[in-house]
Amino acid sequence: PITTGPLSVDANGIITVAANTPSGTYSVTYQLCESDPVTGNNVVPANCDTATATVVVSNPIDAVNDPSVTVASTNNPVIVPGSVLTNDTLSGLGVTTTNTNVTPITTGPLSVDANGIITVAANTPSGTYSVTYQLCESDPVTGNNVVPANCDTATATVVVNNPIVAKPDNDQIPAGTTGHVIITANDTLNGKPIVVGPGLGEVTLTVGTLPVGIKYDPNSGTVSVVSTVADGTYTFDYTICENGAVPNNCQTTTVTIVVVAKVEANDDRYTVSNGSTGGVAGNVLTNDIVNNINQATTTNVVLGLVQGAKPLITVPVNSPVPVLDLTTGNVIVPPGTPSGQYTIEYEECLVINGIKVNVCDKATVTIQVEPEKGDEIVIYNHMTPNGDGYNDIFLIDGIDKFPNNTV
The missing domain is CATH 2.60.40.10 (Immunoglobulins)
Structure with a gap:
């Protein structure tokens, strides 16, 4: 009996391939000797010869296209849940990062790393994106791809969905004044306040026909109403579109400005x-x-x-x-x-x-x-407090007409 690498030859000449042997061509050299039929021992002197047995191990690898996954992008890279390896097989069993290698690759905003993890680049516009990755069988001991290579390719698809919420605006401005309204203050992209600009992660804002006396500043998103606009109700629409989205990702809403009298x-x-x-x-x-x-x-x-x-x-x-x-x-x-x-x-x-x-x-x-004209105060200074009932008290006449007095 002899073992060479993953191959073992027993006393009966049966070759066994070790479990989880990577694809490849393996050889084992064995020795064959004449034996005594009675004792079973080799004859003396020995009568032997050697030969080589070769085994080709072929493990079918199957990289399967992945179902699409939907994510929303942010100002930072987004890691897509799961792995492209989830539905891939080697010899009919699920692959692992021990027996396979993924060749890192970047296609557009999608990147696949060596572990099969997909990352979406920051501020990726809404749309459907695909990346084709290569899966190769590897030697669990060395970590290198087997020779000759045993590889397959598959495609992973990611749908980026960045929801826009454009809320109606309802504002009041006193007539005769110059009023200002920031119409984008309540609008969001991916749940965060929108930024109007040309870059990725930003939006383009298009304003419809404006009523006379109402102006829009595209740099600040501010609507102003001049002081000469009469009181009344004025409306116009505007549309927010995500930059770079394919197909277009837009929302339209209405601004209502009530110019009220001051x-x-x-x-x-x-x-x-x-x-x-x-x-x-x-x-x-x-x-x-x-x-x-x-x-x-x-x-x-x-x-x-x-x-x-x-x-x-x-x-x-x-x-x-x-x-x-x-x-x-x-x-x-x-x-x-x-x-x-x-x-x-x-x-x-x-x-x-x-x-x-x-x-x-x-x-x-x-x-x-004011007190009634002619109202006056008369002070009687003469007092004779002798108990006869005349001039016994200090008397001020008319003081009741002046309640806020002090004596």
């Missing part, structure tokens, strides 16, 4: 000459402006009370105070209002087509209430 509520100051009789001090709408040119009215604005009349003096409990009529805008001083200064804070909001919108401004109205 409300400007200005502070007011009124003086009422007679708090005893009261009256209408004035109307807060008189000096308030809508859209920079129109006077505020009960038709185009609605009033709201922020802070009721706040006296800047000390007044008797339950004394009447000035009020703002929210339906008319009139500031009313009730009869008997103590003299002094009062403030009322109000809010003025825009009304469009009979509906209140969230375009508001606040202002303060100050009311100076």
Whole structure:
């Protein structure tokens, strides 16, 4: 019996090939000697000869095309899950990195390494990409490819899908002002904010027909509305396309800009000459402006009370105070209002087509209430505190007309 490499010859002349022997041609030289039929021992003197037996080991290798895998690219290389070796076989059994070698190769954005791992280059555009790789049987001991080579090729396919989300934009800009809107602020590529530019991983933005007075800056993605645009609703479309994608990867959405009238509520100051009789001090709408040119009215604005009349003096409990009529805008001083200064804070909001919108401004109205003409204080200095009921106390007449007093 003799063993040479993976070949063994037993006493009966049977050749055995060791398990997992790589493909190749192997030889073993054996010795044949005459033996005594009775004893079974070799005759003496020996009568021998040698010969060589050759065995060709051929392990069929099958590199199978891989089913496509879908990934999204990023700013960094992306490793595709799995390995191209998964469905490949050697002698009908799954291959390993021990008994096979993959020849590293790069085709377009796809790279296959020696372990059969596919990597997609950073910022690869959407599309379908393929790479053909070579799988060769290797010697498990040396790691080198067997000689002669035993190889097969197969194709791996990767689908890169970079989703674009272009969300509608809805913005309000006060009329009479220059407004700016970044329409791409809510748009994404692969879940990240888009970058408008010519490079891979960036997008190209195409804007449709713009309404008069509305402009688009392609460098910043900003839409501006000039101050002369009348109030109203303006719409236009824009399309985002991923650079380099085959087929095209685009999304279209709509921008809606509502130019709303601007409300400007200005502070007011009124003086009422007679708090005893009261009256209408004035109307807060008189000096308030809508859209920079129109006077505020009960038709185009609605009033709201922020802070009721706040006296800047000390007044008797339950004394009447000035009020703002929210339906008319009139500031009313009730009869008997103590003299002094009062403030009322109000809010003025825009009304469009009979509906209140969230375009508001606040202002303060100050009311100076004067005492009734002729009101005076009389101080009686003569006192005779003798208990007869006359001139027993210190008397100041008319002080009730001036509640914000100190004695």
